[in-house]
Amino acid sequence: MIATPAAHATHLLENINTAVLVFGPDLHLRAINASGEHLLSASGRKIVGLPLSEILLDHSALTDILQRALTNRRRYTEWGMEIRLNFERTALLDVMVTPSTAVNGESELIVELVDVESFTRARREEQLVFLHEAARKSLRGVAHEIKNPLGGLRGAAQLLERELDGSSLREYTQIIISEADRLRNLVDRMLVPRGKSQAVDLNIHEVLEYVLSVLGTNPEVELERDYDPSLPGLKGDRDQLIQAFLNIVRNAAQAAGTGGRVLLRTRVKRLCSIHQQQHKLAVQVEVIDNGPGVPAEIEGEMFFPMITGRADGVGLGLSIAQALIQAHRGAIEYERDDGLTVFRVLLPLD
Incomplete structure (x- = not known):
């Protein structure tokens, strides 16, 4: 079944990383996507219909931008706005406000909020993924050198276990053997270029x-x-x-x-x-x-x-x-x- 344009647009909106909020001319919230709920740590069911003043602890700066966008009917962008979202969190946000017209002809505002810290973290994570792939290639090169002493360690633990027959100390030799087997299995996976995890x-x-x-x-x-x-x-x-x-x-x-x-x-x-x-x-x-x-x-x-x-x-x-x-x-x-x-x-x- 092919989704309707409205359903497709809703699906896209719910799966983007940018927080999107839609306000009416009275600055009451009309809609919010999943990223917006995550940013505000609030469910849409609880805050849709509320005025901006009841959604954000510190709303004055954002309210000013929204009022200007409504009055001038033009898009406004503010970079690096510090907004206190609630008693526990203050965030540095890039804010984009776009005037629009609802189906019923009423004015509304589409507000996009980008968490600067999260964006920076995401860029850093992408860099780490690249570096870790290089590290994994290096680790595969030394994995063979690790397996030999692991085999000797396991064999020595088994011999020691025989000498400790009936002793409570056998618990420790079992840990050594179990860890040697686990590390050997881990090393084996490092040797597989793109092996699936179990x-x-x-x-x-x-x-x-x-x-x-x-x-x-x-x-x-x-x-x-x-x-x-x-x-x-x-x-x-x-x-x-x-x-x-x-x-x-x-x-x-x-x-x-x-x-x-x-x-x-x-x-x-x-x-x-x-x-x-x-x-x-x-x-x-x-x-x-x-x-x-x-x-x-x-x-x-x-x-x-x-x-x-x-x-x-x-x-x-x-x-x-x-x-x-x-x-x-x-x-x-x-x-x-x-x-x-x-x-x-x-x-x-x-």
Whole structure:
């Protein structure tokens, strides 16, 4: 069935990344698309029909532009407007206001809002995708060198396990063998130029708990959990996600140092944009530590291959984590908030 022009236009409007709002001559909201709902963190069902003054906490600057557009019947553009959207968020927006005429002949205003920060992040993500592809090619070159010592490690663990027959210490040899097998499987996938990930039904909390068991008990760092028990399951490659979170959590523990604290927090994220794609639902995992944060001189390049802030680091941990998360159509974000370092992983569910 061929969609009607109106239905097709509505479909396009709902799938663009620019927030679009339509106001009547009384500056009451008439329509809003999914990106607009995401930007304002509000459902269209709740705010359509409300005046602009009740939608935005700080509306005076935008109201002035809309009034001028109505009066002069001309398009207005303002770059980098700082608008307080609500009590929690102030955004830097590029604003485009276009006068139009509704079907009934009434004047209306089409308002396009572009989140400058999100646009900049999207450009940076595109650059990272290119760099990570180059990194993956380099990793395939050294993968063969990794597999040989892994085989020796596994064999030694098996011999040790025989000597520990009946001992409670066999639990640790099983971890060594399991990790050697997992890393070998991961390396095998690196050797395949574009191999498909082995997606299975997963509980993200089980993945995180496995990561914590691999890291073991560290009396110098306090590990805390803040899990959302209502979190839905997702499909993903278990080994790849374990490796990604292992790299992130290990980095956080090393950064926190003696007496430090690392928190793993999970939440459901609704109406989020990942790689310029809108998703209705996503799993959000935050790894938060109270360490000093990423050095300022590498903050903009921390996900690039071979970039590290530690003297003994090789600069592959975050790069590999980013590549593995991107293979799941997800993204990793970084921010420094109130003295805490936050690495936020988003994994779409739709």
